[in-house]
Amino acid sequence: MTSNVEAAVPAMLADFLAYTLSGARPGPAEALGACAEGVSYAWLDEGVIELTPAARSGRHAMPVVLVSAGIHGDETAPLELVSRMIADIARGEVPLACELCIVLGNVAAMCAGNRYLDDDLNRLFCGRHAQLTQSREAPRARALEAAAARLFERAGGERERWHIDMHTAIRASVFERFALLPYTGAALSREMFAWLADAQIEAVLLHTAKGNTYTHFTAESFGAKACTLELGKVRPFGENDLSRYAGVDDAVRALVSGRARADAAPMPRVFTVIGQITKHTDAFELLMADDVANFTPFAKGTVLARDANYCYAVTHAEERIVFPNRTVKPGLRAGLTVVETTAETLAGLAR
The missing domain is CATH 3.40.630.10 (Zn peptidases)
Structure with missing residues (x-):
């Protein structure tokens, strides 16, 4: 150049x-x-x-x-x-x-x-x-x-x-x-x-x-x-x-x-949202460490959050938390829960 x-x-x-x-x-x-x-x-x-x-x-x-x-x-x-x-x-x-x-x-x-x-x-x-x-x-x-x-x-x-x-x-x-x-x-x-x-x-x-x-x-x-x-x-x-x-x-x-793709790379794993944790009031508690990583798994029965008249507990054999954030304003999402759906999602992709 x-x-x-x-x-x-x-x-x-x-x-x-x-x-x-x-x-x-x-x-x-x-x-x-x-x-x-x-x-x-x-x-x-x-x-x-x-x-x-x-x-x-x-x-x-x-x-x-x-x-x-x-x-x-x-x-x-x-x-x-x-x-x-x-x-x-x-x-x-x-x-x-x-x-x-x-x-x-x-x-x-x-x-x-x-x-x-x-x-x-x-x-x-x-x-x-x-x-x-x-x-x-x-x-x-x-x-x-x-x-x-x-x-x-x-x-x-x-x-x-x-x-x-x-x-x-x-x-x-x-x-x-x-x-x-x-x-x-x-x-x-x-x-x-x-x-x-x-x-x-x-x-x-x-x-x-x-x-x-x-x-x-x-x-x-x-x-x-x-x-x-x-x-x-x-x-x-x-x-x-x-x-x-x-x-x-x-x-x-x-x-x-417009460059052609190289050889097929391995497909990513897939997770589907099955729940949302919402902060309703300032009494909201997110029952995990502030540094817990996205996609950390939790077992069935684990209570992840509480609010005034609200409790979120894991109902699947395993759920993972994504975007947990206790500091959001009331009324906003404080986390998503997801389960793995890799096999069924990849099998159903449109051609």
């Missing part, structure tokens, strides 16, 4: 994360442009950029891909991965074979070093932001819905739609890299599971009810193949070992570049 090509990369694309965190906003002349291999870019909003390949022929068959990170402001590793991929596309090191929208989610929370400012942004999609008009996260949820709509509605009815939403977990996990698939009632996609296997995802969690996450919004509203990825544990900027997520990074790059 020659130095003059390096110099041609716009500063905004050379480090999109740093550019966004600096509060910079491009003027009209800088918001649109082109970089290596004729890829065009358009800055749409704070932390939101679209990248479009030069080739016009075959565009109608090109997939459209949304890659989001930082929906929680303290989840930094995916932000660093995405910013690095943008730079590599801009330098021509990653060919682009899709229409790509990159979203850096809760920028205000990133700058504050917090998960969110007023409300969990990933509970405000599917229009729920309209119920919390005073929340500083509500306008951002509305803007990110609009960014997804712009991308997917422009694609028409036949083109493949993908949404990869990358997170890191608050706590450690029995499976360091796991995925969550939103529930829409549609058949599960074998192609999605194969992609997750290529990404070295160890476990998949299947929701059984509709939610208000970003991936629920894109899957239900636009039929996107959507997944939420949990990659390791929350760490400050600059303290992430990105090599631990090389499989995910490579799979995302393969998706946006």
